[in-house]
Amino acid sequence: MMAMSGLSEEVLRWAVGAVGGGVRVAAVTGLREGANPWLLRFEPADQVEAVVLRLGDPADPDHCRRFGTEVAALRVAGDYRLPAAQLIAADLDGAETGTLALLTTVLPGDSKIPPVASARRLRCLGAVAAALQTVPLAPRAALPLRTRSIADVDFAACRREKGTTQLLKAAEERLDRLPVPEGPTVFVHGDLWHGNTLWSGDRCTGLVDWDCAGAGSPGIDLSGARFDAALMFGIPAADQVLQGWQRAAGRRADQVAYWDVVAASCTLADMAFCVPAMHDQGRPDLDADVLGERRDAFLSAALARLDAEER
Template structure:
């Protein structure tokens, strides 16, 4: 996507107010959307993040509605998320669907090695979400897995699967989704959607997959990501951080781990570019595939034990 249009930038300036002008525009994802805007002269708002919709994406309107609704809930409960400055959910003023938010401190670059403290902090960030009870609603629907707008099973049928992924899919088809109260879920909780200052998680970003669901969705999403980034033992530190912050043991971890690992394709090359963009050029499809399979195999083994 090219840089924001003059129309979108004028909309952002009007939202900020005063005599500000956009002094710099920086792409935050692979050099593109969303955009970090810096304003001069620095007034009450020195910078903001501008997210624009893609007219070529037929679902971008729904995702924008979800993002805005989730940020409002997060703000109401003082979660570490950006605050809304302005929204244009029909594109009439900005020339495209647009959301303007505050800038959170920290960055999302993923280190090659993670400390125990960082991994436990990731678990604690997931645990903070389970403190927010939430009933499903139009903009925040019921979620039963991460990245719910992508049908990974259908894509595997089209592109090919593996025996392990097929076994996991068959197992999930036979099992009921664990019940319980629904809470706010981020729905795509991986390192690239977290911000850090050292080993302290300063915020969660990209809420367009949010909704209402089990706390296990975000916990196991974070555990799976840690296993992909740093190896299988890292997932246990995420769990430890979650349980310490929540003050209780997590439920149905094996089930939700299988769900998390099933949100992939047989060939892990599909997620390599974004991981390279986030600072991990050492990760390739082979490494990610091996780590995914190790995590999934362990989860299925534990699920077998739980069912006995």
């Protein structure tokens, strides 16, 4: 077997063995800037047409942790039939492939973000977040307690190093004074933005990139999705996400203002840090100024609602 696109023969052999059925790798396509993760296509395609292969460095503790979380999350998602790829095989110590390797099924749809989102699409995003909160989950080693999105990045420390704004500083001080709302912990994706969703028209076909998953409040994913919708499509879009969540959950969401502040605080003062990801997902119209204005409007409104709740 010849290596393809820089993938070793050892990795390709492992992938073929995991799929089984006498297939061979016919084509390899890089899914992110022409590289990792990879789409592997097989011949004959009557058993499995394609799979997604994600690779990592077994010598990097961060990679090991992220892969372990991804595998654990995919297993939970599979047990509860949530919209996620199915786990086919994993090599979490490099014993079989010489690297970290994760093999999953391919989900239909694409993650390109449209310039305008319909109310139906936004409510569907809220409904997907609501589906996660139906799964009770106690924190565990691979799926730890989460109190915010993208929990492995210390945004407050980054702002202290790179600079902040009065509004972000006020939000940080406010959160420091408030206890984290108590309640049962549920399964959370932990990075629920449009770039981690797949769509067919206005129907969400699945969630990807589960390496920030864990156990936490439903508000983490709900407000994460609300904040992302506000950034992508404008402030009113966040309310459509909330409507979709509440309709699917059959109840009112709790502590929305608090979790909105948490979501908007998972940023840097200069929103340029996330512009490349937005452009890569098909939104070259979004720049740091637009994103900063929308972030500040969303955060200011959330802080005002917190003020009103405390009166």
